[in-house]
């Protein structure tokens with residue numbers, strides 16, 4: 333019987349150090365949950381049976397030229413972002429066929445033989461099984477495939493080049509589909525940023541300009557069914573996104589929960605709807621006015637779940653600093669200036685993103701700067 337977690341097995345691409353390899357197919361078949369997947373009890377607090385009351389914004393109607401509609405929608409967005417940082421968008425302009433094609437490419441990718449997926453293993457870009465090569469405890473019950481998308485790259489082949497380089501020429505079509513999907517995310521993020529700027533009372537182009545040379549992250553989260561459920565697994569542990577704005581498309585399986593008013597509340601899947609949430613970096617860009625909400629993903633006993641997460645991120649060395657006119661006359665700045673590359677590196681090398689990433693990062697930054 334093949335062991336479910338094997339070490340010292342070097343993937344096709346030979347790695348120097350040991351890499352733990354997670355075989356979710358065997359884990360599920362054998363209903364085994366290795367201890368590395370058990371989370372602390374405080375992360376496993378039972379979700380409430382309620383749902384988060386998330387506003388649904390019809391983007392087409394919002395930007396149809398009616399300034400009254402735009403202003404009232406901006407007010408709804410402001411209220412949600414000050415409370416929990418989540419809102420939903422419909423009539424978002426992303427072609428449903430493109431979304432389905434993108435899903436299908438990832439379904440095929442995650443169905444590849446484990447050895448093939450391991451040959452595309454990389455951090456931060458590429459395949460990862462439960463982050464087993466990064467962490468040794470509290471492993472998330474998921475496989476992921478992550479890559480970077482540079483908004484300013486006019487070549488239109490950056491994603492094709494990545495897919496063929498890491499998975500071979502047979503993945504050229506997948507790269508083409510994901511290139512188109514990322515271009516759609518770039519367009520949608522521009523609309524969301526304009527709405528956020530209006531909701532904050534700053535120049536409506538401010539954040540669009542700040543992110544015009546963005547270097548974002550695209551990730552598919554693939555959550556295999558976990559037959560050993562109820563022993564303390566999580567699909568993704570409690571965290572705030574360190575990034576700026578997340579554009580998440582979820583299938584109809586469900587499992588995403590936000591922690592609001594001291595309760596875990598489900599964010600119910602809705603057809604052809606994006607979940608938008610504020611991350612730590614955008615929270616800092618609002619001087620803390622908007623919330624970067626704690627959220628998690630429950631594992632599922634029977635169903636496979638996949639989500640498409642587009643994480644908007646600034647160009648790596650651009651200074652993250654809230655616009656002056658967002659500060660009230662007496663207000664002070666709540667965050668030091670920093671760059672996304674500093675915060676990203678902090679989450680990849682020093683501090684696994686969790687509920688406390690931003691305050692811990694600020695403390696680390698201040699202590700490092702006072703030592704220099």
Ligand SMILES: C=C1C[C@]23C[C@H]1CC[C@H]2[C@]1(C)CCC[C@@](C)(C(=O)O)[C@H]1[C@@H]3C(=O)O
Nearest residue numbers: 463472568569571573574575643679684685
């Ligand atoms: C900057 C990032 C780090 C993570 C991916 C993006 C935004 C969300 C972060 C993450 C999902 C938060 C939970 C922990 C994490 C390790 C994960 O479960 O994937 C985080 C991502 C990462 O570090 O790869």
Ligand SMILES: O=C(O)CCC(=O)C(=O)O
Nearest residue numbers: 553568573588629639641
């Ligand atoms: O897959 C989901 O529903 C959310 C995943 C998430 O929060 C993340 O990847 O940051």
Ligand SMILES: [Fe+2]
Nearest residue numbers: 571572573627
């Ligand atoms: Fe997240």
